[in-house]
Amino acid sequence: MNRIETDLCIIGAGSGGLSLAAAAAQMGARTVLVEGAEMGGDCLNTGCVPSKALIAAAKRAQAMRMGRRFGVTPVDPEVSYADAMAHVRSAIETIAPHDSQARFEGLGVHVIRDWARFTGPDEVATGHHRIAARRFVVATGSRPFVPPIEGLSDTPFLTNETLFVQSDRPEHLLVIGAGPVGLEMAQAHHRLGCRVTVIEAMTALGGEDPELAAIVLERLRSEGVEIRENTAVERVSGSAGAIRLETSAGIVSGSHLLVAAGRVPATEGLGLEVAGVEHDRRGIRVGADLRSSNRRIYAIGDVAGGAQFTHVAGYHAGVLARAILFGLPARAKGGHIPRAIYTDPELAQVGLTEAQARQRYRDSVEVIRVPYSDNDRSVAEARTEGLIKVMVHRGRPVGASIVGAQAGELVGTWALLIANGLKMKAIANTVLPYPTVSEINKKAAGAYFSSRLFDTPWVKKTVGLVQRYFP
Known part of the structure; x- marks a missing residue:
């Protein structure tokens, strides 16, 4: 059996594992990446990419049924499910080279295509290798939960x-x-x-x-x-x-x-008990530094027991890159992480929901509501079904909930504000092209400030004095 000694061993070549491996190898750390299934993990092969590709095919079919209000005679489309699935596979194949073994080996990563298990607190074994590393990162993701239903x-x-x-x-x-x-x-x-x-x-x-x-x-x-x-x-x-x-x-x-x-965290067969890593049905127990009960071993993404999103795994990889590669203090947070559901209309959320904000801040939270029907681009495209709610505390957004067309794109603005502790004036001061759906975000900021400007007696008194006495 071949013995390998390295700085960093990453188990799992999904979003988080790939991001960290690329950063580590390019910055000079000896890096081993172990993956027993497909490179790219669930997101590329069975999750985000194929599902969104199938949703895109379905949208094209639905558009053919919905043209009457635009002067287009609606038709019942002839759908080839097989061709829709061929589009799904084409999307996967187009993206796959970016996540491929060849690309990562070109970056300097030692890629081992096999299943890994811990044989001790500082070593893992695959079919033909024993790997000793200064640090290990478990990035094995999650798998579908199959409920215990009879039959x-x-x-x-x-x-x-x-x-x-x-x-x-x-x-x-x-x-x-x-x-x-x-x-x-x-x-x-x-x-x-x-x-x-x-x-x-x-x-x-x-x-x-x-x-x-x-x-x-x-x-x-x-x-x-x-x-x-x-x-x-x-x-x-x-x-x-x-x-x-x-x-x-x-x-x-x-x-x-x-x-x-x-979904449930993928921890089976890893030998976590042998490595002294505490875990339960929710995943590997980690602190804000993503470190497990074994100080040599970290966990990121779905297997770390938090929010199960590809972008969370990527975020965790960035946190660990700072900690492992540069020795800097780095802690993962969750309050600024957005999520989106890609139904039509889409539903997106970042930070606190209205109920959560009211529970935390009581009467000191303001909820700003703007319907899509107030957005000119949405009216022009007959996509007025939807609503944005922004929860504001002391001038700063603490949550945003959006349902409607492109909600997953629109929530990014609020994720930016919340992640950086910016106030509502940051979006109010932003000039956006007209007409765009993104203007609905600025309209929410305008609604927040308008009550302060238009319904405040001293503002009207000040304006009156300026008009009277200033040339």
């Missing part, structure tokens, strides 16, 4: 890991779970010509602002997606093409089943 293990079902290799369109897709993944795929498949039924044991989009979530759910239902909330799946049975769900509200039958019931 599920004996019934054919899909997860995001198997969905995108399908080429035959499901006649009736059943979806367990009305979270982001479940609803994104439900809407996309319905727009591509599938009948879709979503089963949710609790409340659909239960972690989001309920007012904004209701707008998303109303749209999906109006398009024909059936969403059954507060309905538990008690038993699953059937075979390929004929799936039967026994639920608390009756029997539901369909042709295919997608399980989108959340």
